[in-house]
Amino acid sequence: MNIHEYQAKEILHGFGVPIPAGKVATTPAEAEAIAKEFGVAVMVKAQVHAGGRGKAGGVKFCKTPAEAKEKATAILGMQIKGLTVEKVLVTVAADIGSEAYVGIIVDRQRKKPVFMVSAAGGIDIEQVAATTPEKILYLPVDTRYGLRGYEAMRMGFFLYPDAKLAKQAAKIMRQLYTAFMASGCSLAEINPLVATPTGELIAVDGKMVIDDNELDRHADIEALRDVSSEAASEVDARNCNLTFIKLDGNVGCVVNGAGLAMATMDLVKYYGGEPANFLDIGGSSNPEKVVNALRIITADPNVKCILFNIFGGITRTDDVANGIVTATKANPLKVPIVIRLTGTNEEIAMKILTENGFSASADMDEAVVKAVAMAKGGQAA
Amino acid sequence: MSIFINKDTKLVVQGITGRDGSFHTKQAIEYGTQVVAGVTPGKGGQMFEGTIPIFNNVYDAVAKTGANTSVIYVPPMGAADAIMEAVDAGCATVVCITEGVPVLDMTKVYPFVKEKGARLIGPNCPGVISPGEAKVGIIPGRICIPGNVGVVSRSGTLTYEVVYQLTRAGIGQTTCVGIGGDPINGTNFIDCLSAFEKDPKPKAVAMMGEIGGTDEQEAADFVKNHMTKPVVGFIAGQTAPPGRRMGHAGAIISGSAGTAAEKIEAFKAAGIGVAVRPMDFVELIKAKLK
Numbered sequence: 238m239n240i241h242e243y244q245a246k247e248i249l250h251g252f253g254v255p256i257p258a259g260k261v262a263t264t265p266a267e268a269e270a271i272a273k274e275f276g277v278a279v280m281v282k283a284q285v286h287a288g289g290r291g292k293a294g295g296v297k298f299c300k301t302p303a304e305a306k307e308k309a310t311a312i313l314g315m316q317i318k319g320l321t322v323e324k325v326l327v328t329v330a331a332d333i334g335s336e337a338y339v340g341i342i343v344d345r346q347r348k349k350p351v352f353m354v355s356a357a358g359g360i361d362i363e364q365v366a367a368t369t370p371e372k373i374l375y376l377p378v379d380t381r382y383g384l385r386g387y388e389a390m391r392m393g394f395f396l397y398p399d400a401k402l403a404k405q406a407a408k409i410m411r412q413l414y415t416a417f418m419a420s421g422c423s424l425a426e427i428n429p430l431v432a433t434p435t436g437e438l439i440a441v442d443g444k445m446v447i448d449d450n451e452l453d454r455h456a457d458i459e460a461l462r463d464v465s466s467e468a469a470s471e472v473d474a475r476n477c478n479l480t481f482i483k484l485d486g487n488v489g490c491v492v493n494g495a496g497l498a499m500a501t502m503d504l505v506k507y508y509g510g511e512p513a514n515f516l517d518i519g520g521s522s523n524p525e526k527v528v529n530a531l532r533i534i535t536a537d538p539n540v541k542c543i544l545f546n547i548f549g550g551i552t553r554t555d556d557v558a559n560g561i562v563t564a565t566k567a568n569p570l571k572v573p574i575v576i577r578l579t580g581t582n583e584e585i586a587m588k589i590l591t592e593n594g595f596s597a598s599a600d601m602d603e604a605v606v607k608a609v610a611m612a613k614g615g616q617a618a
Numbered sequence: 619m620s621i622f623i624n625k626d627t628k629l630v631v632q633g634i635t636g637r638d639g640s641f642h643t644k645q646a647i648e649y650g651t652q653v654v655a656g657v658t659p660g661k662g663g664q665m666f667e668g669t670i671p672i673f674n675n676v677y678d679a680v681a682k683t684g685a686n687t688s689v690i691y692v693p694p695m696g697a698a699d700a701i702m703e704a705v706d707a708g709c710a711t712v713v714c715i716t717e718g719v720p721v722l723d724m725t726k727v728y729p730f731v732k733e734k735g736a737r738l739i740g741p742n743c744p745g746v747i748s749p750g751e752a753k754v755g756i757i758p759g760r761i762c763i764p765g766n767v768g769v770v771s772r773s774g775t776l777t778y779e780v781v782y783q784l785t786r787a788g789i790g791q792t793t794c795v796g797i798g799g800d801p802i803n804g805t806n807f808i809d810c811l812s813a814f815e816k817d818p819k820p821k822a823v824a825m826m827g828e829i830g831g832t833d834e835q836e837a838a839d840f841v842k843n844h845m846t847k848p849v850v851g852f853i854a855g856q857t858a859p860p861g862r863r864m865g866h867a868g869a870i871i872s873g874s875a876g877t878a879a880e881k882i883e884a885f886k887a888a889g890i891g892v893a894v895r896p897m898d899f900v901e902l903i904k905a906k907l908k
Contacts, residue, residue, distance in 0.1 A: 496773020499854035
């Protein structure tokens with residue numbers, strides 16, 4: 238789960254990381270009032286779950302409250318990578334001496350969280366990695382022991398030759414690590430970590446991504462979720478315990494299991510069609526899930542045919558069949574449906590479907606070929 | 619022969635009284651697996667289905683029944699602890715079916731399991747089946763037949779699909795392993811390929827990978843340099859859009875690695891037969907077995 242910059246910085250601040258004063262505004266007048274309250278130059282920053290905010294014009298420096306109002310007017314409502322800006326962070330502009338990059342990510346190769354730090358911060362860190370990899374220090378952490386003092390100091394001195402700054406940085410590394418572990422993050426970043434001309438370190442931007450699997454432990458973080466920043470159909474699907482990603486094609490896919498769902502999309506494409514979505518109804522099934530899946534898929538006007546591909550293991554195919562019957566009785570389908578199912582309770586499922594006027598196949602390729610043809614307006618093979 | 623589990627597997631089920639645990643335990647028994655014990659804290663002393671003793675912890679189960687393998691169906695927040703308990707109690711093989719285990723929990727579990735020298739499969743996996751010998755996990759027994767192909771996959775239902783197609787074509791399996799799709803899991807492709815290479819029975823291997831990470835590319839290198847047996851591979855997600863990126867740091871550490879095209883290229887370079895569709899496994903494997 239993504240959280241906004243202002244939320245990430247509040248969490249980091251709670252663990253002691255120094256951040257500039259800031260408040261969130263949803264209207265230009267609020268932005269102006271906040272800037273007036275601070276009484277100094279401010280940054281007005283778009284709060285959206287997208288990178289490249291600066292390049293898109295979503296981050297502006299403002300000398301006066303009037304300018305803050307003007308910039309907030311431009312930024313609020315702006316589209317950045319398809320997302321509408323609903324909030325801005327108005328924050329005291331820091332005096333910048335130098336900028337560093339500090340990040341932690343769970344690395345699947347090393348099977349550990351790995352710190353990445355670089356004195357070349359503030360810009361595109363991917364570029365630094367590609368062109369001058371020697372400017373980045375990678376430091377894996379054994380989570381059974383936590384970040385050790387000497388590891389934090391090593392990173393501090395890698396960033397700053399000056400001992401005073403290095404010690405401050407080491408302290409921030411420990412605070413960042415503690416926040417990362419305590420919040421169940423898969424990523425936490427401070428970019429830039431600014432050293433002011435007077436020798437103070439301050440986290441000018443912060444980012445955190447939370448492992449969805451941790452949210453049961455962190456009700457406080459789940460509460461930070463901003464549903465307005467996600468596609469409505471994806472929010473709806475998540476609330477129904479379905480994994481859904483909208484695509485641009487016209488064959489609506491309902492599959493159990495992520496691997497089979499991807500393989501089904503691939504097969505649709507192989508036979509000349511375009512998938513309208515990725516949708517995994519997951520393991521243990523119940524008819525309700527199928528009803529919700531059909532509702533979400535048929536809400537997409539591009540969908541010209543619906544393809545079910547169910548291989549019952551934990552999932553009982555009779556549950557799926559019952560779901561299809563229930564859903565289509567309540568809301569008759571306007572597009573054709575092609576059903577492939579096999580596995581647990583297959584005979585019962587086939588009987589339920591046949592009795593209700595549906596036909597089903599046990600072969601995956603046959604079903605996909607048929608669905609692609611129907612989506613193109615052709616007749617069933 | 620078979621890998622990881624066989625006729626001598628003595629299984630303890632952690633979470634035996636839960637919904638999934640009890641359902642799949644019955645299936646495993648029906649399949650002929652030696653299920654010797656169950657563990658549910660607080661239900662020690664009771665019996666499962668009148669025949670299998672339930673213990674409060676894995677230590678007691680191992681001491682009283684000689685269990686050497688554990689399968690885990692406990693909820694995600696307790697799964698890491700359950701894995702470490704099983705390993706600490708002396709189970710040499712632990713299969714964790716549970717989906718949704720936090721990845722930071724796994725950063726602690728992984729080195730613990732390695733240091734104890736145990737074999738962890740999963741989490742978030744369908745388990746292992748050695749057709750005709752034993753089944754640990756949720757892979758449906760009726761889609762498998764004994765034979766001479768080793769199967770390894772990151773996915774659940776896609777594994778069933780491929781195994782089902784092989785079985786329909788009369789091609790049996792030595793062992794099918796679902797290693798799971800989580801970022802950190804106990805057993806990877808190379809572990810399974812290496813085990814299939816050492817086991818005299820398999821004459822060919824089918825592997826199903828997917829987009830993300832570099833496990834398949836490393837597996838391809840392994841096949842090229844260390845395997846004499848033929849391998850056929852498939853990558854799911856050839857048409858998937860670029861996933862939700864994990865931010866800058868993620869893109870850097872994994873590089874640009876992880877696309878289907880890149881993995882298929884690695885397969886080809888290593889002499890691995892590439893199945894474009896799941897059904898292609900049948901002809902490709904048949905050709906390799908000749």
